[in-house]
Amino acid sequence: MSGLGAAFSRLTPYNNSGGPGRWRYEVCKESVPFRGPQCKGAKPLANSDMADKDVLVDIFTRADLIMQSDIKFRQMIGAGQLQIVYYPVRGQEVVSSAMMAAVNKEDYLVTIYRGLHDQLAKGIPSKDLWAEFAGKMAGTCKGKGGPMHITHPETGVMVTTGIVGSGIPIANGLALASQLDKDGKVTVCCFGDGATNIGAFHEGLNMAQIWKLPVIFLCQNNLYSEHTPMAFATSSDSIKQRGEGLGMRSVQVNGNDASAMYAAAKEAVEYARAGHGPTLIEAMTFRFHGHLLGDTSHYIPKEEMEQAKKDDPMPVLRQQLLDLQVSESDIAAIEAKNAAIIEEASQFALDAPYPPGDEYRIDVLDVEIAA
Amino acid sequence: MSDTAEKPKEIMFAQACNMALAKAMADDPKVILMGEDIADEQGGGVFKVTLGLSERFGTDRVRSTPISEQAIVGAAVGSAMVGYKPVAEIMLMNFITVAMDQIVNHAAKLRFMSGGQTTVPLTIRTTTGAGTGLGGQHSDMLEAWLAHVPGLKVVAASNPADAYGLLYSSIMDPNPVIFIENTPGYFVKGPAPAPDHVVPLGKASVPREGTDITLIGYGSSISRCHGAADNLAKDGISCEIVDLRTIAPFDEETVLKSVAKTRAAVVVHEAVRNFGVGAEISSRIHEELFSELKAPVGRVGSGYAPVPFSPAIEKAWMFNQDDVEREVHKILG
Numbered sequence: 001m002s003g004l005g006a007a008f009s010r011l012t013p014y015n016n017s018g019g020p021g022r023w024r025y026e027v028c029k030e031s032v033p034f035r036g037p038q039c040k041g042a043k044p045l046a047n048s049d050m051a052d053k054d055v056l057v058d059i060f061t062r063a064d065l066i067m068q069s070d071i072k073f074r075q076m077i078g079a080g081q082l083q084i085v086y087y088p089v090r091g092q093e094v095v096s097s098a099m100m101a102a103v104n105k106e107d108y109l110v111t112i113y114r115g116l117h118d119q120l121a122k123g124i125p126s127k128d129l130w131a132e133f134a135g136k137m138a139g140t141c142k143g144k145g146g147p148m149h150i151t152h153p154e155t156g157v158m159v160t161t162g163i164v165g166s167g168i169p170i171a172n173g174l175a176l177a178s179q180l181d182k183d184g185k186v187t188v189c190c191f192g193d194g195a196t197n198i199g200a201f202h203e204g205l206n207m208a209q210i211w212k213l214p215v216i217f218l219c220q221n222n223l224y225s226e227h228t229p230m231a232f233a234t235s236s237d238s239i240k241q242r243g244e245g246l247g248m249r250s251v252q253v254n255g256n257d258a259s260a261m262y263a264a265a266k267e268a269v270e271y272a273r274a275g276h277g278p279t280l281i282e283a284m285t286f287r288f289h290g291h292l293l294g295d296t297s298h299y300i301p302k303e304e305m306e307q308a309k310k311d312d313p314m315p316v317l318r319q320q321l322l323d324l325q326v327s328e329s330d331i332a333a334i335e336a337k338n339a340a341i342i343e344e345a346s347q348f349a350l351d352a353p354y355p356p357g358d359e360y361r362i363d364v365l366d367v368e369i370a371a
Numbered sequence: 372m373s374d375t376a377e378k379p380k381e382i383m384f385a386q387a388c389n390m391a392l393a394k395a396m397a398d399d400p401k402v403i404l405m406g407e408d409i410a411d412e413q414g415g416g417v418f419k420v421t422l423g424l425s426e427r428f429g430t431d432r433v434r435s436t437p438i439s440e441q442a443i444v445g446a447a448v449g450s451a452m453v454g455y456k457p458v459a460e461i462m463l464m465n466f467i468t469v470a471m472d473q474i475v476n477h478a479a480k481l482r483f484m485s486g487g488q489t490t491v492p493l494t495i496r497t498t499t500g501a502g503t504g505l506g507g508q509h510s511d512m513l514e515a516w517l518a519h520v521p522g523l524k525v526v527a528a529s530n531p532a533d534a535y536g537l538l539y540s541s542i543m544d545p546n547p548v549i550f551i552e553n554t555p556g557y558f559v560k561g562p563a564p565a566p567d568h569v570v571p572l573g574k575a576s577v578p579r580e581g582t583d584i585t586l587i588g589y590g591s592s593i594s595r596c597h598g599a600a601d602n603l604a605k606d607g608i609s610c611e612i613v614d615l616r617t618i619a620p621f622d623e624e625t626v627l628k629s630v631a632k633t634r635a636a637v638v639v640h641e642a643v644r645n646f647g648v649g650a651e652i653s654s655r656i657h658e659e660l661f662s663e664l665k666a667p668v669g670r671v672g673s674g675y676a677p678v679p680f681s682p683a684i685e686k687a688w689m690f691n692q693d694d695v696e697r698e699v700h701k702i703l704g
């Protein structure tokens with residue numbers, strides 16, 4: 001299998017006296033996921049662990065839509081057609097696609113500002129989502145939320161927050177409602193490694209664990225919180241350790257490996273639905289672009305980025321489909337269909353009208369605000 | 372302390388809150404309570420406001436929580452979005468500071484940011500107030516912070532009957548409501564409400580009519596307004612009292628109607644005067660009635676300092692009835 005692990009190097013100080021900010025990067029040499037402290041618990045890939053063909057096709061279909069959307073957003077913003085703040089998701093497609101392939105439409109999702117991949121994977125129609133990103137009345141939230149605040153209850157997307165880590169306590173509330181209603185739903189709460197440094201993470205996981213809530217905390221660990229490497233700001237070697245410290249079932253997985261990620265997701269979903277409680281999944285991944293579009297990622301060592309791009313999960317997944325005898329033309333048909341969806345959605349977003357200015361008076365409270 | 376007990380003619384404020392919670396829980400199975408120590412096994416709340424409720428409704432619906440204000444409010448927000456009417460107790464108002472992200476960035480904004488797709492019908496009950504010797508971190512009145520946030524309703528009752536009616540309305544309201552109780556006022560008695568007594572949010576009351584000046588207050592300040600009005604009457608000054616009951620959005624109509632009649636006003640609150648609720652109300656009155664006023668609107672609030680511990684300084688810091696009377700005399704010349 002491919003060398004997915006290389007990018008996920010553990011950062012260690014130059015020497016014992018090296019203060020914060022002075023790190024060297026230990027790049028994994030071997031082509032097995034997650035060497036070093038972060039590798040503990042990650043399953044090595046083997047053919048026997050490969051997910052079913054249909055599942056992988058499903059994951060690929062979602063992931064390709066995400067990848068193409070991300071590319072299109074960056075193109076349009078670069079060309080000045082869209083003037084919005086955008087947090088690229090290229091590189092993290094497989095994590096959310098595999099996770100969302102393991103849940104139902106009715107299950108809830110709470111995510112964060114870097115959420116395009118989660119939202120598309122969960123099933124928000126591209127047209128509605130694109131229109132919201134563009135601030136248009138036809139968007140999911142009438143243009144009042146924007147890219148950082150996407151809500152679409154029809155597909156279970158309940159909250160997208162711009163405040164790092166703050167979705168965790170809210171996900172508990174959604175899961176609490178499911179527990180009390182016995183409706184069998186699970187709540188997936190996505191966040192990055194940086195979110196595990198805010199108090200809400202610790203409060204939220206503690207409460208979820210003592211109340212055995214049907215919630216899955218999916219930490220998409222891309223090793224950087226904004227511009228800061230994980231080792232600089234995070235005291236533990238892994239996020240998994242933090243979950244374990246709170247008494248929670250915690251797993252670390254190569255999130256860029258569709259089969260491994262899907263297996264971890266499915267297990268967590270079954271565990272939650274059976275009433276056993278929450279799981280923290282630390283899914284190792286990487287982002288190929290800066291924190292937000294325009295950020296040059298100067299803080300990511302060149303060799304780390306190069307290795308990550310060599311390990312791009314998308315061509316790996318595509319090759320896996322070919323290996324499973326999915327024909328090139330079938331794959332091309334998926335890609336063409338996604339391209340058409342995005343073409344239509346992006347044009348729709350450009351053409352759709354903005355909301356009227358007076359729209360700000362509505363939805364503040366249950367009554368219209370006078371002025 | 373449940374509402375099935377025989378009704379006394381007079382009840383305490385804390386009892387009224389307990390009765391309102393019990394009624395709301397009995398009326399709607401989607402009403403759930405969460406907060407530190409609130410279930411009976413943990414004592415029914417530090418001020419016993421939730422006593423008996425877990426015994427009656429079960430610990431699934433009356434949930435004691437860890438000391439985790441963000442997690443409490445977040446769980447309330449999430450469950451409110453999908454059909455529940457949670458009542459989160461933040462033991463003391465100062466602890467709201469710990470949960471401000473959940474309140475301000477989420478509870479208050481999710482309806483708007485989702486374009487009306489999700490609503491957050493939660494109630495946060497909290498208590499505070501000086502006069503208890505608890506010092507700087509357990510006594511602050513922070514209602515102005517919350518009233519400043521679009522999307523929140525802020526409520527403070529001045530007597531047990533109003534507390535009963537307002538708390539019930541807060542729980543049933545489709546918006547996030549902050550319900551502020553007054554710690555020293557918990558044991559103040561007042562006429563018991565009828566079981567079906569409901570006070571609508573957003574409507575002020577006029578508990579005392581007068582002709583010379585309007586005293587505008589809410590919560591703990593109302594009793595001192597009454598005391599001041601009694602004393603001022605001896606000097607031949609007739610005070611009208613407006614009890615806001617809902618601080619945000621405040622009942623501008625009732626306030627302006629009263630001040631248009633008396634042509635003078637003082638806004639009275641326990642929170643520090645600077646940048647307080649009084650500034651907003653006073654400004655609105657000036658904007659609408661400037662040319663009709665006998666004098667600029669007065670404001671009475673507490674001193675610009677954290678709430679002091681020592682009883683001697685706490686007393687000096689806190690606004691009192693004399694301050695109200697002095698302000699009225701100043702305005703009426």
